[in-house]
Amino acid sequence: xxxxxxxxLENKSGRLAAVTRVxxxxxxxxxxxxxxxxxxxxxxxxxxxxxxxxxxxxxxNGFTVRSTDVIAISVPDRPGGLADVLEIxxxxxxxxxxxxxxxxxxxxxxxxxxxxxxPERAYEVLKENNVKVLSAEDVHSL
Amino acid sequence: MEYWNSACECMPREELxxxxxxxxxxxxxxxxxxVPHYRKxxxxxxxxxxxxxxxxxxxxxxxxxxxxxxxxYPYGMFAVPLSExxxxxxxxxxxxxxxxxxxTRRDIDTWAEVTARTLACAGGNKNSVVQIAYGYGLFTGGLxxxxxxxxxxxxxxxxxxxxxxxQIQIMKDFGSTILACTPSYALYxxxxxxxxxxxxxxxxxxxxxxxxEPWSEQMREExxxxxxxxxxxxxxxxxxxxxxxxxxxxxxxxxxVFEDHFIPEIIDPNTGESLPPGSVGELxxxxxxxxxxxxxxxxxxxxxxxxxxxxxxxxxxxxxxKVMGRTDDMLIIRGVNVFPSQIESVLLEIxxxxxxxxxxxxxxNNLDTLEVxxxxxxxxxxxxxxxxESVERKIKNSIESVLGLSAKIxxxxxxxxERSEGKAxxxxxxxxx
Numbered sequence: 001x002x003x004x005x006x007x008x009l010e011n012k013s014g015r016l017a018a019v020t021r022v023x024x025x026x027x028x029x030x031x032x033x034x035x036x037x038x039x040x041x042x043x044x045x046x047x048x049x050x051x052x053x054x055x056x057x058x059x060x061n062g063f064t065v066r067s068t069d070v071i072a073i074s075v076p077d078r079p080g081g082l083a084d085v086l087e088i089x090x091x092x093x094x095x096x097x098x099x100x101x102x103x104x105x106x107x108x109x110x111x112x113x114x115x116x117x118x119p120e121r122a123y124e125v126l127k128e129n130n131v132k133v134l135s136a137e138d139v140h141s142l
Numbered sequence: 143m144e145y146w147n148s149a150c151e152c153m154p155r156e157e158l159x160x161x162x163x164x165x166x167x168x169x170x171x172x173x174x175x176x177v178p179h180y181r182k183x184x185x186x187x188x189x190x191x192x193x194x195x196x197x198x199x200x201x202x203x204x205x206x207x208x209x210x211x212x213x214x215y216p217y218g219m220f221a222v223p224l225s226e227x228x229x230x231x232x233x234x235x236x237x238x239x240x241x242x243x244x245x246t247r248r249d250i251d252t253w254a255e256v257t258a259r260t261l262a263c264a265g266g267n268k269n270s271v272v273q274i275a276y277g278y279g280l281f282t283g284g285l286x287x288x289x290x291x292x293x294x295x296x297x298x299x300x301x302x303x304x305x306x307x308x309q310i311q312i313m314k315d316f317g318s319t320i321l322a323c324t325p326s327y328a329l330y331x332x333x334x335x336x337x338x339x340x341x342x343x344x345x346x347x348x349x350x351x352x353x354x355e356p357w358s359e360q361m362r363e364e365x366x367x368x369x370x371x372x373x374x375x376x377x378x379x380x381x382x383x384x385x386x387x388x389x390x391x392x393x394x395x396x397x398x399v400f401e402d403h404f405i406p407e408i409i410d411p412n413t414g415e416s417l418p419p420g421s422v423g424e425l426x427x428x429x430x431x432x433x434x435x436x437x438x439x440x441x442x443x444x445x446x447x448x449x450x451x452x453x454x455x456x457x458x459x460x461x462x463x464k465v466m467g468r469t470d471d472m473l474i475i476r477g478v479n480v481f482p483s484q485i486e487s488v489l490l491e492i493x494x495x496x497x498x499x500x501x502x503x504x505x506x507n508n509l510d511t512l513e514v515x516x517x518x519x520x521x522x523x524x525x526x527x528x529x530x531e532s533v534e535r536k537i538k539n540s541i542e543s544v545l546g547l548s549a550k551i552x553x554x555x556x557x558x559x560e561r562s563e564g565k566a567x568x569x570x571x572x573x574x575x
Contacts, residue, residue: 009454037527063555064519064520
């Protein structure tokens, strides 16, 4: 499993810039990100190279932060590559809360973050079905 | 039990009544002869000093309001020549001209006496180290408590407000045992303390005397828990004397009004009719020992109730209920009376720690709307939108059931709601009526 950091943000201009600036000036690299939002607020979810440090600098700068376990997988970069994996989980009735893709790429593969409703079981099922699940080190070295 | 002045604080009721009547007659005579404004008001209703003989007669006297002080700005209500005045304080005057108050040497002495009593109520004595984080200056908070703390022989740290990190460092290094400030600032200090990684066990703090703004029982519990102290409520307003008009004792069941100096009444704020003990209404004070600025039936706009039963602590002086709000803080939204404290209780039901909040009232298309900003703290935050939305819904539903009024809940980032180191800004009323 990989540690994802979620940050509470108001839907106001400049907030996203403020978070990424804090991370940037502390030498923290973002390898994946997504935003979920409503009219008034949003949640920024990120995968970074040093989650411990990221949590500390964000908290010090007054952000409300939480860390969540997510699964990072690598799927073949071709039509239907992601569908194959998601079908494996669907067959086991494992739901997906949210998913998003990585900023970077490995040649011929696409990297995806999954947050299943049952992360432990999803992790086992994916392993059993030979899906390439990335470790925290794999992700942080990207 | 520790009293500062048991003869006055535990005086039998009949004796106290006699003393109050003597002092009241004196005061009325003095203002009639020395303050034209009072004389005119009394003459207008055909009242002479001789008509006031007992406490029962008090209600014949006209009320005094903040407007009277503004109309006679700056010194018009003083009952002595300026040469007798040794100190001048003034209110901030955010809603008009400041109100100016003057003290004679004896007034300063009286003030030290009553604030000494409030400190003794909190367990203070000559061994205490009192950190005074009320502002010093024109505001009465700092200097008021200062003289009382010196009077009991405590070691006084006159740090004044602000510079929170330094406050906490000094509290730890100097071994402060009693903190005096506003409750919202105390909570802010507790927050900063945790952020600095200083635990309450590293402090020698025993008690806090908090006042100058209304606060809830839940807020008290939170301060007590986070600072590991006894938090008592003190009451005062600069017009009457400043801090020290009344104070809770360690039983925390109402604030003892120091009745040998101030006579309290409860009135109906709409009709001005005086209400029997126990009724909730507007608190009114008559000062009976003050020389510089004696006040007759001064309307405080604070909402409270009076309880004449003798307290467990042995003090006989009447207890006023913790101020529940102000008649002018009370918002009327679509005809519903709303106190910020009601919103506070709702928020405390959602989580353990009270998030910072602010009420914003607007008028859109002739309809009042209420928006409640709530800062998302660690406890409220979730990685999932629908959980956050469910927090919003929960707050919205509770407010609706408590107030019978619908509100828009807006979750905002931490530390975005204005924090004042003095009074908490809980209400923004943007209605143009």
